[in-house]
Amino acid sequence: MSAREQLLLPSRGERDEVAAPASAVVAGGGLAGVAAAVALAERGVSVVLAEREPFLGGRAGAWTDRLASGEPFEMERGFHAFFRQYYNLQALLRRVDPELSFLAPLEDYPILGPGGQVESFSGLPRTPPWNVVALTRRTPTLGLRDLMGVNGPAALAMLRYERGWTYDRYDDQTAGEYLDSLRFPPDARRMLFDVFAHSFFNPEGAMSAGELLMMFHFYFSGNPEGLIFDVSRQPFSKSIWGPLGDYLAGRGVDVRTGCSVSSLARGREKRWSVVLDGQATEADLVVLALTVPGLQEVVAESPALDDPDFRRSVEGLALTHPFAVWRLWLDRPPRPDRGPFVGTTGVGSLDNISLYHLFEDESRSWVERHGGSVVELHAYAVDPAMSEPAVREDLLHALHAFYPELEGARVIEERFLLRRDCPAFAPGSYADRPGVPTPHEGIALAGDFVRLPIPSALMERAVASGFLAANHLLAPQGVRPEPIWSVPRRGLFGRRPVETAASRMR
Ligand SMILES: Cc1cc2nc3c(=O)[nH]c(=O)nc-3n(C[C@H](O)[C@H](O)[C@H](O)COP(=O)(O)OP(=O)(O)OC[C@H]3O[C@@H](n4cnc5c(N)ncnc54)[C@H](O)[C@@H]3O)c2cc1C
Numbered sequence: 001m002s003a004r005e006q007l008l009l010p011s012r013g014e015r016d017e018v019a020a021p022a023s024a025v026v027a028g029g030g031l032a033g034v035a036a037a038v039a040l041a042e043r044g045v046s047v048v049l050a051e052r053e054p055f056l057g058g059r060a061g062a063w064t065d066r067l068a069s070g071e072p073f074e075m076e077r078g079f080h081a082f083f084r085q086y087y088n089l090q091a092l093l094r095r096v097d098p099e100l101s102f103l104a105p106l107e108d109y110p111i112l113g114p115g116g117q118v119e120s121f122s123g124l125p126r127t128p129p130w131n132v133v134a135l136t137r138r139t140p141t142l143g144l145r146d147l148m149g150v151n152g153p154a155a156l157a158m159l160r161y162e163r164g165w166t167y168d169r170y171d172d173q174t175a176g177e178y179l180d181s182l183r184f185p186p187d188a189r190r191m192l193f194d195v196f197a198h199s200f201f202n203p204e205g206a207m208s209a210g211e212l213l214m215m216f217h218f219y220f221s222g223n224p225e226g227l228i229f230d231v232s233r234q235p236f237s238k239s240i241w242g243p244l245g246d247y248l249a250g251r252g253v254d255v256r257t258g259c260s261v262s263s264l265a266r267g268r269e270k271r272w273s274v275v276l277d278g279q280a281t282e283a284d285l286v287v288l289a290l291t292v293p294g295l296q297e298v299v300a301e302s303p304a305l306d307d308p309d310f311r312r313s314v315e316g317l318a319l320t321h322p323f324a325v326w327r328l329w330l331d332r333p334p335r336p337d338r339g340p341f342v343g344t345t346g347v348g349s350l351d352n353i354s355l356y357h358l359f360e361d362e363s364r365s366w367v368e369r370h371g372g373s374v375v376e377l378h379a380y381a382v383d384p385a386m387s388e389p390a391v392r393e394d395l396l397h398a399l400h401a402f403y404p405e406l407e408g409a410r411v412i413e414e415r416f417l418l419r420r421d422c423p424a425f426a427p428g429s430y431a432d433r434p435g436v437p438t439p440h441e442g443i444a445l446a447g448d449f450v451r452l453p454i455p456s457a458l459m460e461r462a463v464a465s466g467f468l469a470a471n472h473l474l475a476p477q478g479v480r481p482e483p484i485w486s487v488p489r490r491g492l493f494g495r496r497p498v499e500t501a502a503s504r505m506r
Contacts, residue, residue, distance in 0.1 A: 018477050023047070025276070026040070027050050027290055028446075029049055030061055033466060034056060034244055036289055036467070036469045038244075039380060058075060063237065071368070075415065078417070088456075093240065094465075106229060111191055126225065128492045131227075141191055159492045176203075190345050194344040197212055202424060205422075208429060217455050224487060263300055264305060265303075271284050271441065286442060288446070289445075289447055291421050292317045307438055319420055320381065325419075326417075326454075327356070330373045347397075348379075357374045377398075422446060435453075436450055478495070
């Protein structure tokens with residue numbers, strides 16, 4: 001079986017800590033910023049971590065809220081799946097939970113379609129191409145005759161991932177065009193690919209096919225761990241952010257929540273001067289681990305970041321469509337055979353349904369006290385023209401279509417988030433996408449939109465980029481880098497990439 005790989009890093013320093021005192025500002029307290037802060041602080045750098053929101057975690061963050069009954073609870077930005085090939089995320093989380101005991105495995109990850117269609121991903125072989133073969137053979141919406149009509153060379157691209165080749169060939173195409181070109185029957189296309197493509201928050205018609213193929217390799221065809229994930233037994237504030245906040249404090253990191261970074265300039269005593277809540281703080285090293293608009297605002301306000309290509313690549317970034325997260329406390333449970341999580345497709349904009357009381361302790365305890373259920377609905381890549389009431393109506397209609405037993409259930413409490421802060425991966429955006437290193441000495445970027453030398457996505461991409469940012473900034477000091485792990489970097493039929501130490505970082 002293909003195994004995970006360790007990325008060979010240009011810096012192979014042996015020193016545990018920086019030789020001379022060094023300071024850093026990490027801007028942004030999501031997974032990317034926290035990973036960078038952890039790696040820097042562990043190597044003796046004195047770190048200020050500035051996060052605009054009053055809590056850590058960004059898009060995976062959580063905060064305390066109160067139900068009308070007065071009961072406190074932890075609200076999150078939404079359900080998150082922790083895939084088994086998220087090696088760098090696991091390495092970060094093992095700092096506070098060495099056994100990753102806060103995670104519970106989910107047996108299956110079924111997809112429900114209209115008219116009772118079901119696709120299951122459980123029990124598939126893990127080795128390519130047998131995982132792909134087994135899935136195609138057992139997919140009920142895909143017969144032998146359909147398979148004969150599939151566009152073989154296009155389908156082979158899913159097993160042929162290799163960074164240079166895949167992006168050169170497919171980045172200018174949309175994911176929708178690529179999926180159409182496969183000539184799968186419409187039902188099979190919907191059940192096998194539409195949910196997957198949507199999971200990255202980008203609509204198929206405006207997402208790069210190269211990016212989709214990279215994600216297909218990362219999650220399925222090149223993933224030695226299989227398409228399996230775990231979920232957090234506790235709200236993220238308890239399982240992740242409280243412990244990581246304590247860990248950072250224990251390493252001397254000055255964690256400032258509710259603190260905005262507005263600009264950078266050349267420093268007097270140290271290399272950079274960063275404006276935090278209106279006050280200049282000098283630092284040798286800076287990691288910008290912000291949202292796309294946050295980064296664009298900081299760069300726009302910082303004339304010292306004067307490299308025209310860098311400015312252009314940051315300006316060229318964009319946000320994708322909004323997404324909706326709707327947590328519902330209902331007076332009625334769904335049918336007992338319903339699983340904790342299902343992906344859904346083909347009915348309105350609903351993308352998945354999670355039953356929180358089946359896996360998360362706080363929701364389970366609410367149901368033990370009151371009966372009923374705690375249900376969360378997600379819709380990704382929501383049509384920006386849809387109003388909030390229209391999104392709600394659409395999601396409720398889809399919930400009832402999939403789980404008719406919940407029709408007429410009374411909503412005891414609800415929280416509805418309609419946000420737009422996930423990055424776009426537009427066709428043709430790869431070549432100009434900024435990477436972790438910048439042309440400005442002492443400054444690195446991190447975040448789930450940054451171009452990486454390894455196949456990676458979402459939370460894992462955020463953490464890998466944060467670790468890479470710390471490695472990049474500390475490389476001149478000969479400090480031992482944080483190991484970076486990856487699924488195999490090329491697919492079964494991918495050509496061996498010819499890479500130099502420098503190209504490995506881009
Ligand atoms: C509903 C939903 C479901 C998801 N499900 C999954 C999933 O199942 N699996 C998965 O892997 N991923 C999932 N994701 C994606 C995952 O949450 C993100 O990929 C990851 O959290 C991104 O981390 P980040 O650090 O790159 O960015 P962010 O979390 O966005 O962090 C950037 C931080 O910068 C801060 N900031 C911005 N501007 C400033 C400023 N000027 N000064 C200071 N701070 C600033 C922001 O407040 C934010 O905290 C999901 C996301 C959402 C929204």
